[in-house]
Amino acid sequence: MSSKATPLWEFVDVSKAYPGVLANDKVCIKLMPGSIHGLLGENGCGKSTLIKTLSGVQQPDSGKILHSGKEVQIADPQDARNRGIATVFQEFSIVPTLSVGENIFLGNMPRSRLGMIDWNKVNADAAAVLEEMEVEISPEAITGRLSVGEQQLVEIASAVAMDAKMIILDEPTAALGESEIERLHQLLRKMRTRGTAILYVSHRLDEVERIVDEVTILRGGRVVRASGETEINVGQIVSAMVGEDIAEHYPKERNSTDQLVLSAKDLKTKAGVHNVSFELFKGEVLGLGGVLGSGRTEIARALFGVDPLLQGEVILNGRPLEVRHEMDAINAGLALVPENRKFDGLFFNFRASGNITAASLGSISRFGVLDLSAEEKGTERLIDELEISAQAEEKTVNFLSGGNQQKIVIARWLFSEAQVLILDEPTQGIDIGAKIAVYKLINALTRAGKSIILISSDHDELLAMSDRIAVVQHGTVERVVAAADLTHNDLVRASADSLESATMEAAQ
Template sequence: MDGVSKSFPGVRALTGVSFELRPGEVHALMGENGAGKSTLIKMLAGVHSPDSGSIEIDGHPVTVDSPQRAADLGIAVIHQELNLAPNLSVAQNLALGREPRNRWGLLDRSRLREEAVAKLERVGADIDPDTRVGRLSVGMQQLVEIARAVAQDARVLVLDEPTAALSESETQQLFTLVEEMRRRGMGLVYISHRMEEVYQLADRVTVFRDGQWVDTSSREDVTPEQVVSHMVGREFTDLYARTRRAPGEVVLEARGLGDGSGVGPVDLRLRAGEVVGLAGLIGAGRTEVARLLFGADPARTGEIRLADRPVRLRNPRDGIDNGIGLVPESRKEQALFLDMAVRDNIVVTGLGEVSDLGVLRGTRITRRVTEQVETLRVRCSSALQRVRHLSGGNQQKVVLGRWLAIQPRVLLLDEPTRGVDIGAKHEIYKIIDGLARDGVAVLVVSSDLPEVLGISDRILVMRNGEIAGELDHDEATEESVMLHATGVANGAH
């Protein structure tokens, strides 16, 4: 891609950027949300056409004006939000648009299944081709997409945040597959905010910032700190921004809490001015505990106490009325109204505070929204911009702004930096630190162990639906957390 540019109404997404990919290479593409990575990918995928510049394959200019044309040229893109039909079988998804037909023009189901088995074997996927895709884990669905790309003899494969929702075992399976595709001579574009993955897989690293090319270096010639500095445009030191705090009184306490179906009994305490990390392997029950503490799911056993008085949380409104907020793990599916404005998403939880007798007051709404947009540094064209068009990091700030606007006593954050670039992560960590300094009790559920270790005053480790261990910030290490998460620490293995 040579000197490509792309503009949208009011936005210059890319300005004269160049990018190259070699056979048998993993080329990492990095940059903050809004840096232009997605626009570049969509031009490769045939979704957008460049306003200027050229795309060449084997030195010959090509026009990629549709997804079908991209596929014909051997370009495949595995988006972060997978492009599969969940109501169809694995075999049907693998053949979508290229279904085998018999002599009468009807679907040849026998051949469909045989071809699906062969395609799955090529990527080492042990999946029943008759299984409905919607029943597969995210990791298995991703393998189906990769199998489809490999079967179409793709020469270029783009992986966009491929491990964002994968378990550790699924991530390792993906890494093995990446190495195999590299050996076969495929060129891979790897987009990730996880620096350790980039340094494990990439041959070269290219950084974009504000729609412009900044640097391309061999992995050995650039340090992670230099990559981050290229991304954010400044020297970067303390990522986690944690300050020393003195936790206060217990604000929220759970005693024997459980959902009646595998989670519980759970005992925990959250103190004012404290950040507590909730760690554990996927499936340990971390998200379920957060939802119980908010009232999103009903507790079947135990009790929740706020300021040492029992409360009954039957639904999210009960949680909100008791000063509890929850930022769920999937902002797009569980938190945001994507086709509504930034303004509406921020005020929706506290409408009573910006209205009189049921009538919304514009001046109050403007004051509240402006305060949150400025405090959280939400990058948007205006408060009327649809949330759908914001970057992932700015969408997450809008969700945080919703809760900060009603000043909660307890804030539960489930995977608060998933799919967020490193600059936005740093800003979110500063927000969390500021909330704790203001006396809010914060619980952070995270699969990112360095994140948990970096921001938490205490760490609770879950295993099989229960708290398996508690570690103070000064004694916690990745190893000690994993010993509790796997049951080795208490001999449960």
């Protein structure tokens, strides 16, 4: 690409301030046609503000926005769409009660000559977009009944359907598995060849390294690395984002012992788990590896009593464990950090203290009345130990960053003194600094003798932080292998085998 080419969109010294915070400080960025541009930085660095400005959600306080070299003002989101900008925000904007086709063309429904919605064209055009994306979802399916990953793909399909010249993707792969990510990347490369400009925001740095052409890194609202300065690699990105060199991206400690803590034998549920067997040892991190929909989360739900067992047994510390519902699991010392912390893990109208004690209210109650001073004492210690923002003690959790929210969910189970923690996508949607904090917390937990079941769609994370990995396909554990004996390619191959088998079964 010629350095003299005119950017499709350009920010020149754009600034935006909120009360007490300078979110964007004279930001300059060039978004070229036919280029995938990575926008990176820790939570709170100013990425969201920049995205909202380009999407017409808010106006800058100063600076210029240029479109093909001419200064413009993006008045509102509709003006942004009219100018060919499509944005897929991290928070879903789909309407769950509508069909996939309706969501893809929401606000721009194909109509007949009489002005009526042409439902046949809605479904046909939606099917064509989904086919181009290599996504097997029916246009007539109700969107709210789809998995989180499938809903994410519908969001992306809506942007693709606009045939936009500029697409902004904010954490587009947070809920996707490895195979879905690869299909999305193939689509983005195809769009790049058509001249589309793509602004790509992601906390998955290995993925950024694979897909982006240029990168801009923000820290404290300022650009600390501009486009095209140096080659893109994870080490340089981490150093620029955090402001210091980090020797290890994954600071893994080996704390596994030969003391058996939990044994699952022939588990089966209505949710698709069948013949699942594995063992978990004291101080061990056992990874569950597999594609989206392979049954990893369903195994976690079975262990925690969310989905009742139809057959099989769980033995904890040498004794059979009868889990009829979640409280049985909690009382036995099990914990679940769910995949979707926003819907399943947090009470957003509570401060940190109320969230942390939610699973153990009996321990801070006297004669059925909460002892608030005991709650404050217990939670203050955990907030300090886990380095959770001091704001967590005064503000409700909806005002906190994703990393702080995740640490609060984990703190809940430390307060309950759980011995076995099931972590389902614990670093999904959080920045690199918060990820490293979670990894160090995993080390501290296993060092203290606790055992971890780790579910992650990030293969590098799973390989680095696990002692052993149970490969999950079609709701069962196919094999358990030492993490050191597996490679990224092994997991990708296992995922491909799972997808191929599923396709063959569906065809029969």
